[in-house]
Amino acid sequence: MLYNMVDLLDVAYKNQFAVGSYNVANSEFVPAIIGAAEKKNAPAIIQIHPNEIGLVGEDFIAYVRQAIDRTKIPMALHVDHGAMLHDCMVGIHNGYTSVMIDASMKPWEENIALTKKVVEAAHAAGVSVEAELGTIGSNELSTEGTGVNKILYTKPEDAKKFVEATGVDTLAVAIGTRHGHYSHVEKPELKIDLLEQIHQAVDIPLVLHGGSDNKDEEIRKTYKHGVAKINLSTDMKTAFFKQLRKNLDDNPDAYEPDQVMPSARKAAQDVVEYKMDLFNSTGKASLYKI
Numbered sequence: 001m002l003y004n005m006v007d008l009l010d011v012a013y014k015n016q017f018a019v020g021s022y023n024v025a026n027s028e029f030v031p032a033i034i035g036a037a038e039k040k041n042a043p044a045i046i047q048i049h050p051n052e053i054g055l056v057g058e059d060f061i062a063y064v065r066q067a068i069d070r071t072k073i074p075m076a077l078h079v080d081h082g083a084m085l086h087d088c089m090v091g092i093h094n095g096y097t098s099v100m101i102d103a104s105m106k107p108w109e110e111n112i113a114l115t116k117k118v119v120e121a122a123h124a125a126g127v128s129v130e131a132e133l134g135t136i137g138s139n140e141l142s143t144e145g146t147g148v149n150k151i152l153y154t155k156p157e158d159a160k161k162f163v164e165a166t167g168v169d170t171l172a173v174a175i176g177t178r179h180g181h182y183s184h185v186e187k188p189e190l191k192i193d194l195l196e197q198i199h200q201a202v203d204i205p206l207v208l209h210g211g212s213d214n215k216d217e218e219i220r221k222t223y224k225h226g227v228a229k230i231n232l233s234t235d236m237k238t239a240f241f242k243q244l245r246k247n248l249d250d251n252p253d254a255y256e257p258d259q260v261m262p263s264a265r266k267a268a269q270d271v272v273e274y275k276m277d278l279f280n281s282t283g284k285a286s287l288y289k290i
Contacts, residue, residue, distance in 0.1 A: 005098035005128035017280035021045035023233035036272035047078040104132040134174030156201040177210030199226030243267040
């Protein structure tokens with residue numbers, strides 16, 4: 001069942017759990033996420049990055065919407081890291097229920113101005129908006145073009161001013177996470193004390209980007225301090241492609257998708273199920289009014 005992000009995260013925010021937001025790069029990941037959500041009775045978010053839309057095409061969104069409509073599990077469809085107004089408008093016109101405008105690497109005034117434009121357009125269409133303040137780390141293996149080598153942590157006082165000035169519905173904050181795996185960079189620890197201060201400063205759901213490779217005990221602390229959405233891409237995709245490579249190595253003459261895809265999809269779903277337990281969202285679909 002397709003939900004607006006505000007309605008989806010309001011329940012999570014009030015009940016101290018996080019909804020996983022999973023990046024989809026092809027049709028194999030959609031049933032993996034929905035299958036995990038149905039098995040775990042957990043709300044979920046399917047998100048698509050503009051780079052991923054470049055791979056699958058805009059018509060793919062109709063397939064995802066239909067798949068979500070067919071499940072009784074509450075889910076949202078989200079534009080991940082829209083860099084321009086155009087990215088968000090494409091999402092709004094194609095039926096997303098939430099968009100992210102990421103102007104975090106622009107000067108303060110430009111970030112506010114662009115975010116306000118997106119909020120005005122999205123809210124007029126009943127679509128929620130996520131923005132980002134501070135910078136999320138990245139590494140050379142990431143292809144999304146998001147994140148930087150040096151993390152700029154979100155300041156609580158800036159978060160308060162930004163939310164008041166823009167009217168965003170959710171805010172992605174920088175507390176020490178990175179996109180992708182950390183194998184080529186120093187593994188930072190999450191600044192939970194900073195997260196507590198941000199949570200006290202703003203009264204909207206917070207978002208954690210770069211949810212792969214962090215310690216489970218750190219992740220468990222985040223949704224106790226305002227984080228209601230956790231993005232997950234790398235761990236899920238790594239499991240999928242690791243199993244796919246094994247299948248191709250074990251079956252070099254394989255030419256039918258059903259010879260190599262099902263177990264790769266199952267590997268991705270296993271990761272999603274684990275993350276739903278970790279995010280404390282397992283069983284929480286029952287909290288929503290269907």
